Amino acid sequence: MKDKVTIHTLKRFKQIGQKICMVTAYDATFAHILEAAGADVLLVGDSLGMVIQGHDSTLPVTMDQMVYHTAAVARGARRAHVVADLPFMSYQASTQDAVRNAGRLVAEGGAGSIKLEGGAEFADTVRAIVRASIPVMGHLGLTPQSVHKMGGYVVQGRGEDQARQILDDALALEQAGAYALVLEGVPMDLARTITQRLSIPTIGIGAGVDCDGQVLVCYDLLGMNPDFKPKFVKRYADLHGSITEAAGAYFAEVRKGAFPDEEHSFKANKNIRLAAGAPAPAARVEPSAPAEGGEKLGPVYGRPA
Ligand SMILES: Nc1nc(=O)c2c([nH]1)NC[C@@H]1CN(c3ccc(C(=O)N[C@@H](CCC(=O)O)C(=O)O)cc3)CN21
Ligand SMILES: CC(C)C(=O)C(=O)O
Numbered sequence: 001m002k003d004k005v006t007i008h009t010l011k012r013f014k015q016i017g018q019k020i021c022m023v024t025a026y027d028a029t030f031a032h033i034l035e036a037a038g039a040d041v042l043l044v045g046d047s048l049g050m051v052i053q054g055h056d057s058t059l060p061v062t063m064d065q066m067v068y069h070t071a072a073v074a075r076g077a078r079r080a081h082v083v084a085d086l087p088f089m090s091y092q093a094s095t096q097d098a099v100r101n102a103g104r105l106v107a108e109g110g111a112g113s114i115k116l117e118g119g120a121e122f123a124d125t126v127r128a129i130v131r132a133s134i135p136v137m138g139h140l141g142l143t144p145q146s147v148h149k150m151g152g153y154v155v156q157g158r159g160e161d162q163a164r165q166i167l168d169d170a171l172a173l174e175q176a177g178a179y180a181l182v183l184e185g186v187p188m189d190l191a192r193t194i195t196q197r198l199s200i201p202t203i204g205i206g207a208g209v210d211c212d213g214q215v216l217v218c219y220d221l222l223g224m225n226p227d228f229k230p231k232f233v234k235r236y237a238d239l240h241g242s243i244t245e246a247a248g249a250y251f252a253e254v255r256k257g258a259f260p261d262e263e264h265s266f267k268a269n270k271n272i273r274l275a276a277g278a279p280a281p282a283a284r285v286e287p288s289a290p291a292e293g294g295e296k297l298g299p300v301y302g303r304p305a
């Protein structure tokens with residue numbers, strides 16, 4: 001096993017110009033696969049509210065749910081650093097809440113650090129969590145927990161005033177002791193400037209190539225949802241297609257009585273005698289559902305189109 005990735009590893013990556021590879025994971029199986037594929041950091045994102053739970057925002061996600069998923073991911077990971085999102089309203093109301101809830105993600109969930117959304121207004125919160133020896137990753141730009149304030153999932157920092165604000169927020173978070181920063185949904189030039197101005201690593205999503213690392217939602221890069229295609233997502237696979245094909249083949253064999261065959265069935269010990277009974281007839285009924293393809297699925301995330 002290679003050495004465990006820590007916040008110090010990530011800071012060194014920036015210094016030597018090695019890109020940080022981060023991806024979301026929500027369960028142990030994905031954690032295991034994504035780490036073996038080369039992930040440095042696994043993010044237990046509150047995006048699970050959308051991709052796992054089917055909500056149209058991240059706002060309904062609770063602390064208990066984040067702890068549950070974080071524990072699953074932590075059990076599936078060995079080398080990768082596990083970061084967990086503090087969900088909406090787990091840190092905004094008071095610094096005490098923030099420290100307690102950050103502590104739960106580490107102590108109960110097994111996370112190595114936590115992430116929270118917000119700028120200079122959360123510098124004291126960051127300071128308090130860091131004081132409790134819990135490393136904090138910041139998150140600026142398009143911050144999904146502020147969807148109502150932003151008026152939707154809209155790129156942030158296109159104008160000069162807002163860009164300056166985001167740069168000031170980045171400097172404030174670094175000052176407060178954040179060890180890294182996610183930059184989401186900002187122009188690439190702004191992300192480059194921030195990356196150059198900070199000594200802590202920046203990790204981009206929809207923030208251009210000049211960040212010190214990149215993060216994507218695993219279901220997005222794997223092509224799980226054909227209806228979700230924002231500009232920043234690149235699909236490296238078509239798992240929606242692969243799953244549809246594989247599950248469709250299984251259903252077709254079940255309907256034909258072709259699965260399970262002998263290879264996938266058990267035999268009794270020799271010479272046993274059971275009560276009278278004919279072997280079950282295979283495929284006596286005609287398939288009642290579409291034989292191939294199946295129905296077109298509606299959007300998985302958010303409201304129906
Ligand atoms: N599956 C998934 N992937 C994500 O990246 C993601 C989530 N869920 N849930 C939480 C947030 C929400 N995110 C989103 C959702 C939609 C857009 C979007 O529609 N963006 C437009 C931007 C339009 C503009 O301002 O120019 C786009 O076309 O990229 C962006 C980020 C990012 N996060
Ligand atoms: C998209 C990343 C940065 C995130 O915060 C999440 O997945 O919740």
Ligand SMILES: [Mg+2]
Nearest residue numbers: 045046047085
């Ligand atoms: Mg998040």
